[in-house]
Each structure stands twice: as structure tokens, then as C-alpha cells.
Amino acid sequence: MSALPRTEPIRAAVAQLHPVPDDVVGNLARIGTMVREAAAGGAKLVVVPETATTGYFIADRLDRLAEPEDGPSANALAALAGECGVYLAVGMAIIADGTYYDAQLLFSPEGKRVATYRKVHLFSAEREWYGAGDTPVVVDTPLGKIGLSICYDFMFPEFIRRLVDNGAEIVINSTNWISNDFQRGMGWTGAAVESLARTRALENGVWLVMANCTGEEAGFGSLGHSCVCSPSGNVLASAGDRETVAMGDIVHESEALSAWRGIATYRADRRHEVY
Numbered sequence: 001m002s003a004l005p006r007t008e009p010i011r012a013a014v015a016q017l018h019p020v021p022d023d024v025v026g027n028l029a030r031i032g033t034m035v036r037e038a039a040a041g042g043a044k045l046v047v048v049p050e051t052a053t054t055g056y057f058i059a060d061r062l063d064r065l066a067e068p069e070d071g072p073s074a075n076a077l078a079a080l081a082g083e084c085g086v087y088l089a090v091g092m093a094i095i096a097d098g099t100y101y102d103a104q105l106l107f108s109p110e111g112k113r114v115a116t117y118r119k120v121h122l123f124s125a126e127r128e129w130y131g132a133g134d135t136p137v138v139v140d141t142p143l144g145k146i147g148l149s150i151c152y153d154f155m156f157p158e159f160i161r162r163l164v165d166n167g168a169e170i171v172i173n174s175t176n177w178i179s180n181d182f183q184r185g186m187g188w189t190g191a192a193v194e195s196l197a198r199t200r201a202l203e204n205g206v207w208l209v210m211a212n213c214t215g216e217e218a219g220f221g222s223l224g225h226s227c228v229c230s231p232s233g234n235v236l237a238s239a240g241d242r243e244t245v246a247m248g249d250i251v252h253e254s255e256a257l258s259a260w261r262g263i264a265t266y267r268a269d270r271r272h273e274v275y
Contacts, residue, residue: 001085001109003142004044009249010143012045012170012207013038014226016239016246018215021055022065024073028053031090032080038245039084044109045143045250046084047211049226050091050151050176051102057218058093059129066095069116074105082111087141089211091150091174094118099131104148104174106139115139117148121156136162144169144207144252151175154196154210157203164204164267170250171200173210178220190225190241197225202233203266207250214241232260 004010015034019027031048038046050056053073054065067073073092081088086109094103094116102119118133119126136159137148147168153159154173163171177193193212201208208229213222224241228248236248251257 001142006253007251009251010044011042011247012209012228012250013041013043013047013245013247014209014211014228014237014239015046015048016212016214016224016226017049017052017243018213018222019049019052019055021058021217022061023055024053024065027055028073028076031077034245035080035084035086035088038247039086041245041247043086043247045087045170045172045209046089047172047174047209048088048090049211049213050174051093052091052174052213054093055217056176056178056213059125062093062100062129066093066100069094069096069103069105070113074113077105078107078111078113081107081109085109087143087146089148089172089174100129101133102126102130102150104150104172106146106148108141114141115148117150119150119153120159121152123152136166138163138166138168140167144250147171149173151177154200157200160200161204164206168206169252170207170209171204173197173208175210176213177223178217179223180220188223190223193223194225194227194235194238197227198229198233198235201229201231202264205231205261205264205266207231212239214239214243231257232264
């Protein structure tokens with residue numbers, strides 16, 4: 001794929017699904033259906049949730065569910081990206097050098113894996129399950145420079161800012177924001193998840209594509225609200241709380257965006273001498 005004109009809309013899609021624990025074959029089939037739907041709707045970038053091929057609560061099964069970054073599931077996803085002619089980002093549990101990682105793999109329209117990002121910020125019991133990554137990843141593509149992230153990374157604004165300082169124009173996030181009755185009572189809801197995505201887009205002046213899970217697993221409910229947000233924090237598309245594909249258009253250069261960036265000079269206005 002050659003570089004697209006900066007004024008041409010780039011359709012980005014989120015594939016919000018319920019990954020069934022231990023059902024790799026079924027999950028890959030559901031991902032395939034949703035990616036093909038997105039591609040038929042004109043998507044050039046499709047983002048799929050965290051640990052989408054295996055389900056999230058798999059600590060006791062990582063020895064048989066985690067795969068190499070070029071293993072059977074990755075090869076199937078690479079072929080899917082090539083078939084559909086899209087950049088495809090998928091959250092997967094991988095194994096490398098004897099260590100398990102919560103990872104996000106990015107595949108190209110040519111059917112190749114172009115990046116693997118290992119989750120830097122591990123949440124709660126994840127620290128017992130996975131090794132922590134230590135490298136921010138930004139990939140230069142014909143769609144623009146894409147910064148990779150997973151779930152809990154969003155809680156650390158300095159990490160997302162690092163991606164943007166490293167050139168990211170589009171930040172993608174594969175996630176599984178979960179909640180139970182207590183957490184929902186404290187305000188951790190789908191609306192909060194969407195607001196978090198909007199804030200990260202707004203404060204950094206970047207396009208943001210976040211794909212979350214939906215459904216129930218191990219007594220927790222995934223909050224959904226996968227979304228595509230503009231650099232002004234505007235939600236261009238939201239998946240609500242059901243299994244669906246939602247799409248919005250990224251336009252890197254427009255009169256409206258130029259006018260907005262003339263007002264929203266947040267990054268330039270930082271006071272490095274103060275903080």
C-alpha cells in the first residue's frame with residue numbers, strides 16, 4: 001500500500017467482541033467475520049481487543065494457549081489482513097524466550113506481521129502471569145504513524161504522550177476493560193471508558209482507536225464502548241455494549257482540524273521547567 005493523501009479519509013474500525021476462553025478456533029472465526037465486515041465497509045485499519053484469540057482469564061492455561069509471535073494464530077491473522085487488504089491489530093498472549101507476554105500484533109495489507117508490542121503496564125494479577133514489556137512501539141505506515149498500546153497503558157498519560165512525542169499520529173489500544181458490581185458502583189462504567197479514550201485523544205491531539213471486549217468472563221463484565229476518537233476528543237464511532245463493528249474516518253489534514261490545532265496548543269504549552 002502506498003502512502004495515502006493526507007486529505008483523504010482513512011476508515012478505522014473497532015471489532016468489539018466477546019472472546020470465549022480457550023476457544024481459539026472459534027475466536028479466530030469471529031475475528032475473521034468482523035474484519036471482513038469492516039473491510040467491506042471500507043476500513044483500512046481494524047483494531048481487535050486484548051487477548052482476543054484466547055479470552056483474558058487464562059493464567060492457568062498459558063502453557064498451551066500462548067503462542068509465538070509467528071505461530072499458527074498470528075499466521076492466520078496475517079493471512080486475514082492480506083485477504084482483506086487492511087492493517088489489523090490484535091491482542092494476543094504470546095511466548096518469547098520462555099516468558100509470556102500480553103501483546104498487540106500489527107499485520108499489514110500485504111499479509112505480514114509488521115510489529116509486536118509487549119504490554120508495558122501490567123495490571124494487578126497480570127504481574128504474576130506475564131513479563132512486562134519495556135519498549136514503546138510506533139510504526140510508520142501509509143495510513144500514518146501508528147502508536148501501539150494495550151488496556152492499562154491508557155492509565156498512564158505520560159506513556160501515551162511518549163508515543164506521540166515519538167511521532168504517533170494514530171494511537172491504537174487493544175483492551176479488556178472489566179468491571180464488577182463494586183467497580184460499577186464506584187463509577188467504572190462504559191461511559192468512563194469512553195471518556196478515558198476521549199481524554200487521551202484530546203490531550204495529545206491525535207486520532208485514537210480503542211477496541212474493547214464485551215460480555216461476561218470469570219464473574220466480570222467487559223465494558224465495551226470501543227470507539228474511534230478525533231484529536232479534539234470527539235467520538236466519531238462507538239460500539240456501545242454489544243458485539244459489533246463500529247467505524248469512523250481519520251483525516252490527517254483538513255481546514256477544521258487546522259483551526260482546532262490553532263486553538264488546542266496543549267503540547268506546545270507544556271512548562272518543562274515547572275514539571
